[in-house]
Amino acid sequence: MVAIVTGGGSGFGEGICHAYVAEGAQVVVADINAETGQKVAHDLKTGATFCQVDVRRGDAMKALVDFTLKTHGKLDVMVNNAGVSHANQPMLNVGEEEFDRIYAVNVKSIYHSAIHCVPVFRRQGGGAFINVASTAGVRPRPGLTWYNGSKGAAVILSKSMAVELAPDKIRVNTINPVMGETALLTTFMGADDTPQNRLRFVSGIPLGRFSKPADIANAAVFLAEPASNFITGVCLEVDGGRCV
Secondary structure (H helix, E strand, C coil), X not given: CEEEEECCCCHHHHHHHHHHHHCCCEEEEEECCHHHHHHHHHHHHHHEEEEECCCXXXXXXXXXXXXXXXXXXXXXXXXXXXXXXXXXXXXXXXXXXXXXXXXXHHHHHHHHHHHHHHHHHHHHCCEEEXXXXXXXXXXXXXXXXXXXXXXXXXXXXXXXXXXXXXXXXXXXXXXXECCECCCCHHHHHCCCCCHHHHHHHHCCCCCCCCECXXXXXXXXXXXXXXXXXXXXXXXXXXXXXXXX
């Protein structure tokens, strides 16, 4: 299996890269941050290569797919994991430039990936998209309105893609993580990472902890492997029960 993982240089994306290589896959670690992306690829040795990408740009996404095909000869799984958020704050405090950036990274990137991956999957007779959205897209938290909307868009467009692309044997599924132990944690909190602030947010998760990269990676492995070949259009909530 050959997979691209955007945002693969840290957080959930790094966890997915490690899990895929452990399962014997070849992974292209795609990230805008060359330093972190190259480190992940280096740590994974022969199982991974690095390609710098700005997922907001169609030409950059095309170059990423072309690099993957040139390096590995095929592409089986496209993981759209790259994501950004504004800090937890009143909705009217978020500026237009930041709003545009959030939607370009969280939503338009999926459009770019579809434009350049779907023709490849069609030629190959199938493939899989895994879009990392968020529980914010189905059970939004106050203070994250515009981020919530971007993840809601990712959820719905993934379902629509799944239906439209099913005749081509292209599966499209979504993973909805709950707030996780990543670099975005304080952004989502809108406050310092203290035990008291953690408790405020963990209290809404029945299993009593934040998500970890390994939790999301395990779901991404399942949605990429043959055992899930009859699953498409699903939003898998990896959330410790938050959305119940």
